Amino acid sequence: MRKPIIAGNWKMNKTASEAVSLINELKPLVADADADVVVCPPAADLAAAAQALKGSNIGLGAQNLDYHDSGAFTGEVSADMLLDLGVQYVIIGHSERREYYAETDETVNLKVKKALEKGLIPIVCVGEKLEERESGVTAEVVRKQTKLALLGLAESEVAKVVIAYEPIWAIGTGKTATADDANDTIKEIRAAIREVFGGAADEVRIQYGGSMNPKNASELMAMSDIDGGLIGGASLKAEDFSKVVNY
Numbered sequence: 001m002r003k004p005i006i007a008g009n010w011k012m013n014k015t016a017s018e019a020v021s022l023i024n025e026l027k028p029l030v031a032d033a034d035a036d037v038v039v040c041p042p043a044a045d046l047a048a049a050a051q052a053l054k055g056s057n058i059g060l061g062a063q064n065l066d067y068h069d070s071g072a073f074t075g076e077v078s079a080d081m082l083l084d085l086g087v088q089y090v091i092i093g094h095s096e097r098r099e100y101y102a103e104t105d106e107t108v109n110l111k112v113k114k115a116l117e118k119g120l121i122p123i124v125c126v127g128e129k130l131e132e133r134e135s136g137v138t139a140e141v142v143r144k145q146t147k148l149a150l151l152g153l154a155e156s157e158v159a160k161v162v163i164a165y166e167p168i169w170a171i172g173t174g175k176t177a178t179a180d181d182a183n184d185t186i187k188e189i190r191a192a193i194r195e196v197f198g199g200a201a202d203e204v205r206i207q208y209g210g211s212m213n214p215k216n217a218s219e220l221m222a223m224s225d226i227d228g229g230l231i232g233g234a235s236l237k238a239e240d241f242s243k244v245v246n247y
């Protein structure tokens with residue numbers, strides 16, 4: 001059985017002191033969660049967040065990393081820097097990074113490889129644009145993104161990866177994919193993984209993301225292939241996020 005994993009992607013929200021307050025509010029609300037719980041604050045908050053999370057059941061994730069080990073890469077953060085802060089997970093290839101920061105399938109793959117090499121668990125985002133959905137190419141788009149993100153990995157590495165299926169038209173819009181639609185696309189992602197990596201596909205946890213909230217979480221989480229959620233807006237309030245976690 002795949003253990004559910006619910007992660008909050010705070011995006012560029014919350015100062016370090018606000019992060020500490022949110023975490024302190026969240027801790028008792030999710031202490032009995034059956035799922036793995038993760039928060040992904042902005043890079044500038046990670047040190048304070050790690051301190052606040054000590055002794056809790058909540059994991060810490062970053063929202064990005066650089067694929068180089070160190071050097072002249074102004075503004076970037078390396079895997080070693082994240083690990084040294086106590087970070088365990090890293091979101092890679094979020095659609096906002098693909099759209100605004102020129103992230104490509106190739107850089108996503110390099111980042112996934114670096115994360116795994118260093119012992120961070122990648123949360124790899126894939127998802128189609130509205131026009132791709134309307135053109136009926138959703139399955140092709142997510143299959144290709146998934147295979148390219150995982151290119152060259154060993155089966156044992158793939159089994160550790162978390163994939164977040166985030167239809168771009170559902171992010172921050174209040175529009176959610178129906179639970180059936182999301183499950184069907186996630187099955188396509190799992191099938192694509194199986195084509196290349198065999199049985200590892202059954203171990204990969206695949207989240208849904210895109211306007212997931214306390215109202216729709218239980219329906220989405222009841223689906224056969226949805227193993228968790230990557231939550232944006234609803235992760236910024238302790239009460240809402242805890243309701244998703246305790247779906």
Ligand SMILES: O=C(CO)COP(=O)(O)O
Nearest residue numbers: 009171172210211232233
């Ligand atoms: O992009 C998302 C999480 O990575 C989803 O954001 P929302 O939950 O705000 O739609």
